[in-house]
Amino acid sequence: MSTPIDHLINGDLELFKKSIHRELYSKVANAFEERKKEMASDFLSDECSSCGGQIEESKKSNKGGIPKTPEEKELAAKSGDPDRITRGDVITAITETNNK
Numbered sequence: 001m002s003t004p005i006d007h008l009i010n011g012d013l014e015l016f017k018k019s020i021h022r023e024l025y026s027k028v029a030n031a032f033e034e035r036k037k038e039m040a041s042d043f044l045s046d047e048c049s050s051c052g053g054q055i056e057e058s059k060k061s062n063k064g065g066i067p068k069t070p071e072e073k074e075l076a077a078k079s080g081d082p083d084r085i086t087r088g089d090v091i092t093a094i095t096e097t098n099n100k
Contacts, residue, residue, distance in 0.1 A: 007016035065085045067076040076085045078092040
């Protein structure tokens with residue numbers, strides 16, 4: 001496969017432009033995927049299934065994840081069952097953050 005520099009040297013400016021775009025978009029896509037994995041692992045103690053990992057607690061039950069860290073326990077206590085992180089807990093936390 002030719003590099004963008006090869007296209008530039010050969011005078012193929014259109015191919016040079018397409019090559020640059022292709023490389024830029026692939027780097028952006030890779031950076032986006034890495035950031036998505038970081039955010040998922042920051043939010044949850046395990047990786048999410050869309051990022052390649054699995055969260056065992058969520059497969060066993062749809063009642064939410066089991067909090068393990070102090071931050072997760074604080075999140076779980078926001079609404080409903082304090083022993084599970086539920087969708088309502090997350091919505092409450094987001095609402096509180098947006099109201100600040």
